[in-house]
Amino acid sequence: xxxxxxxxxAAAALALALPLAASAGAEDVRxxxxxxxxxxxxxxxxxxxxxxxxxxDPERQAEAERNRPAPGAAxxxxxxxxxxxxxxxxxxxxxxxxxxxxxxxATAYPQYDPxxxxxxxxxxxxxxxxxxxxxxxxxxxxxxxxxxVLAYVRSLAVAQKISVRAGSAAAEQRFxxxxxxxxxxxxxxxxxxxxxxxxxxxxxxxxxxxPSPVGTATQWPxxxxxxxxxxxxxxxxxxxxxxxxxxxxxxxxLAHLDYFLTYLSNGLAIRPNAWRP
Amino acid sequence: MRRxxxxxxAAAALASAAAWAxxxxxxxxxxxxxxxxxxxxxxHQVPEGAGPAVRANMGPRLDAARLKGWDRARLRALLDxxxxxxxxxxxxxxxxxxxxxAGEIERVIDYLHALP
Numbered sequence: 001x002x003x004x005x006x007x008x009x010a011a012a013a014l015a016l017a018l019p020l021a022a023s024a025g026a027e028d029v030r031x032x033x034x035x036x037x038x039x040x041x042x043x044x045x046x047x048x049x050x051x052x053x054x055x056x057d058p059e060r061q062a063e064a065e066r067n068r069p070a071p072g073a074a075x076x077x078x079x080x081x082x083x084x085x086x087x088x089x090x091x092x093x094x095x096x097x098x099x100x101x102x103x104x105x106a107t108a109y110p111q112y113d114p115x116x117x118x119x120x121x122x123x124x125x126x127x128x129x130x131x132x133x134x135x136x137x138x139x140x141x142x143x144x145x146x147x148x149v150l151a152y153v154r155s156l157a158v159a160q161k162i163s164v165r166a167g168s169a170a171a172e173q174r175f176x177x178x179x180x181x182x183x184x185x186x187x188x189x190x191x192x193x194x195x196x197x198x199x200x201x202x203x204x205x206x207x208x209x210x211p212s213p214v215g216t217a218t219q220w221p222x223x224x225x226x227x228x229x230x231x232x233x234x235x236x237x238x239x240x241x242x243x244x245x246x247x248x249x250x251x252x253x254l255a256h257l258d259y260f261l262t263y264l265s266n267g268l269a270i271r272p273n274a275w276r277p
Numbered sequence: 278m279r280r281x282x283x284x285x286x287a288a289a290a291l292a293s294a295a296a297w298a299x300x301x302x303x304x305x306x307x308x309x310x311x312x313x314x315x316x317x318x319x320x321h322q323v324p325e326g327a328g329p330a331v332r333a334n335m336g337p338r339l340d341a342a343r344l345k346g347w348d349r350a351r352l353r354a355l356l357d358x359x360x361x362x363x364x365x366x367x368x369x370x371x372x373x374x375x376x377x378x379a380g381e382i383e384r385v386i387d388y389l390h391a392l393p
Contacts, residue, residue, distance in 0.1 A: 189376075190369050191367060210335075
């Protein structure tokens with residue numbers, strides 16, 4: 001009778017472990033994802049995975065190197081700098097809303113703000129500043145304005161390590177919401193982000209290798225055909241490809257996904273304004 | 278008389294356009310390849326001559342050897358909803374989510390059964 005007892009014990013342990021895994025804290029989830037990706041790609045470190053498709057594809061890697069610096073990056077950064085430093089009365093500017101004029105701030109976003117009880121992404125923080133000063137807000141999905149500003153602000157944090165926090169129950173809850181969305185099947189194609197990017201990272205969809213979620217948050221905005229594409233813009237493109245109605249630009253859902261993905265890249269240096277085809 | 282002919286010609290052209298839009302004659306190969314249809318080629322490689330050479334490997338390479346034992350009923354069930362057999366699959370539920378209609382699924386099966 002010992003064998004069935006052992007089976008029952010194993011079944012009970014498994015039943016306990018599964019819900020725990022589903023509600024594990026942000027740091028546990030991050031470690032689990034990194035371990036799972038390490039198992040899939042034993043020769044690649046998290047910092048290698050940050051290259052996206054190129055991490056798995058020497059041809060794409062060579063193409064990326066030929067396009068470094070990315071065409072259009074300098075122009076986008078310059079356009080963003082103009083918006084960032086433009087004075088909107090009484091000597092105020094976007095630069096004045098952030099410590100050190102915005103230098104080395106980008107890697108701390110998204111962050112949970114207990115005063116407004118919401119996640120604040122870099123996009124949100126920029127628009128909060130504009131709102132405070134009675135200025136028109138930037139459209140989160142617009143590469144020419146928000147994309148350019150983010151190209152500039154993130155260029156001020158090149159090589160800084162991502163350090164987003166989940167130090168409170170409320171922040172953990174937002175992380176968990178991002179995780180839940182990431183693992184939820186959506187749209188006509190019935191994909192979840194996880195079903196492709198976790199289970200098939202490194203495999204080819206068409207002629208492009210599927211990027212790992214680890215490191216995804218390090219290189220945005222990506223420059224595609226000279227235009228900056230932010231992480232949230234890219235998530236919306238992915239949702240569209242999945243046959244799902246993309247979450248609205250600037251929505252809480254995108255903020256939660258942004259938070260989840262950025263947390264997975266904690267400790268990795270950012271290299272924004274990288275070329276993408 | 279001339280006016281009637283023009284109306285008839287216009288009606289015929291409209292009917293033809295409508296029929297084309299519904300693309301009742303899209304071949305199984307077209308459906309397999311087209312991004313707005315099955316887009317199966319995004320995940321599966323097929324033998325030379327049966328479709329373009331791609332690096333896709335999300336799903337297995339499909340050829341006669343791989344499809345041995347896959348009769349019409351089994352393929353139909355898979356294409357309708359692959360999650361019934363494998364809840365973790367990334368293959369879309371072509372029938373259940375109405376990505377393809379029943380006729381299109383049958384033509385994809387014809388194409389798959391003709392693979393060398």
